[in-house]
Amino acid sequence: MEKTILVGVTGCIAVYKSAELVRLFQKAGYRVKVVMTEHATHFVDPLTFRSLTHEPVAIGLFDDPSDPIHHISLAEEADVFVIAPCTANVAAKIAHGIADDLLTTTALACTAPLVVAPAMNVHMYEAAATQENLATLEKRGVRIVEAGSGYLACGDVGRGRLADLNDIVSATIAALEGDAASDGDQDLAGKHVVVTAGPTYEPIDPVRFIGNRSSGKMGYAIAQAAVERGARVTLISGPVSLDAPTGVQVVRVQTALEMLAACEDAFSQSDIAVFSAAVADMRPETVSDHKLKKSDTEDSAALQQVRLVANPDILATMAQGKRAGQVVVGFAAETNDVVENARKKLEAKRADLIVANRIGEGVAFGTDDNQASLVTPDGCEDLPLMSKHDLADRILTRAVEIGSGC
Numbered sequence: 001m002e003k004t005i006l007v008g009v010t011g012c013i014a015v016y017k018s019a020e021l022v023r024l025f026q027k028a029g030y031r032v033k034v035v036m037t038e039h040a041t042h043f044v045d046p047l048t049f050r051s052l053t054h055e056p057v058a059i060g061l062f063d064d065p066s067d068p069i070h071h072i073s074l075a076e077e078a079d080v081f082v083i084a085p086c087t088a089n090v091a092a093k094i095a096h097g098i099a100d101d102l103l104t105t106t107a108l109a110c111t112a113p114l115v116v117a118p119a120m121n122v123h124m125y126e127a128a129a130t131q132e133n134l135a136t137l138e139k140r141g142v143r144i145v146e147a148g149s150g151y152l153a154c155g156d157v158g159r160g161r162l163a164d165l166n167d168i169v170s171a172t173i174a175a176l177e178g179d180a181a182s183d184g185d186q187d188l189a190g191k192h193v194v195v196t197a198g199p200t201y202e203p204i205d206p207v208r209f210i211g212n213r214s215s216g217k218m219g220y221a222i223a224q225a226a227v228e229r230g231a232r233v234t235l236i237s238g239p240v241s242l243d244a245p246t247g248v249q250v251v252r253v254q255t256a257l258e259m260l261a262a263c264e265d266a267f268s269q270s271d272i273a274v275f276s277a278a279v280a281d282m283r284p285e286t287v288s289d290h291k292l293k294k295s296d297t298e299d300s301a302a303l304q305q306v307r308l309v310a311n312p313d314i315l316a317t318m319a320q321g322k323r324a325g326q327v328v329v330g331f332a333a334e335t336n337d338v339v340e341n342a343r344k345k346l347e348a349k350r351a352d353l354i355v356a357n358r359i360g361e362g363v364a365f366g367t368d369d370n371q372a373s374l375v376t377p378d379g380c381e382d383l384p385l386m387s388k389h390d391l392a393d394r395i396l397t398r399a400v401e402i403g404s405g406c
């Protein structure tokens with residue numbers, strides 16, 4: 001049966017982001033109901049949420065004459081209750097069991113997992129009272145999606161911004177699906193996993209490019225498996241026709257240089273980095289600003305002699321700056337001497353693990369299955385043919401083992 005996410009919306013400027021959050025939950029296939037505090041209605045009209053969810057928006061304790069105990073029915077309907085944004089006031093009330101409006105009464109009555117994403121002014125966020133209230137909630141099993149840092153609506157700079165919506169989505173889905181999953185499934189909770197995926201396109205002119213056949217399926221499967229295991233995931237993706245896994249932060253790029261820049265932003269904060277992209281080894285030295293015409297002598301000559309220059313090796317560049325405990329995983333697609341070639345790449349690129357694929361005979365490109373060997377400095381594990389999702393799990397398990405020194 002379709003699961004229901006109850007979204008609690010409280011009164012702060014970040015309320016406008018809750019509308020997008022509702023859309024993300026719907027895109028992930030969940031039914032969404034919204035409960036607002038009266039203060040929140042000053043920032044966004046309930047009509048916005050009513051239009052998005054096609055459901056009545058719950059606000060006042062006594063608003064629905066047909067349902068005199070609205071807080072109980074709402075609490076029972078919820079498979080997970082996520083309050084985003086959550087003000088200091090509402091966090092304080094929930095921490096102390098105060099139930100003086102529909103949202104806080106529902107929170108008290110709700111036995112489903114509770115997720116709280118605070119947003120407020122930096123001084124309110126850092127105040128001892130707020131921090132103690134959030135710690136109290138966390139101790140009781142409430143998932144807190146910590147506020148981020150940056151420029152705040154009040155003009156201050158610091159912590160207090162509503163967390164990235166993808167982080168709220170992944171925490172909510174982890175809380176929701178966590179009941180069905182075993183504890184072992186959340187072994188990446190608190191970890192940041194960066195994944196590169198898909199091909200890169202290297203432009204010749206505004207129309208033509210050099211690319212390759214990578215579907216991106218393997219990298220997307222790794223991103224999905226990582227988020228399912230509780231990780232925060234940044235997926236740096238070349239052009240593919242795949243939907244981004246829910247809860248994953250996607251950075252879309254076209255070229256190898258763009259992919260490198262995105263990796264430079266994300267890599268240092270990662271615990272595990274998986275480089276599964278099929279990066280174009282070469283790019284045209286110059287990119288024409290107009291479509292090169294065959295009918296034009298000069299353009300035609302340029303087309304016949306596209307000069308190529310080498311792209312940087314993204315995996316090798318990133319692995320050079322690897323810190324202790326950080327695990328770097330690469331891929332090697334080979335037609336022959338698979339393990340031997342993979343071992344050479346392991347050493348040359350300073351990776352901790354190379355996933356070696358034999359290319360050809362229907363294996364690897366564009367398929368849903370994959371057969372691989374996991375090559376590390378200590379040995380090689382030959383895996384049987386399996387789905388890319390299962391292979392993704394095996395790769396992550398090995399990466400976790402390497403990270404913990406096993």
Ligand code: CTP
Nearest residue numbers: 275276277279311312313314315330331332333
């Ligand atoms: N890779 C990368 N940046 C590149 C090329 C490759 O990050 N410019 C990464 C891939 O994502 C993969 C690994 O390096 O994890 C191996 O890539 P592959 O193309 O198989 O190897 P190459 O180093 O290009 O060697 P060769 O062409 O000789 O097989």
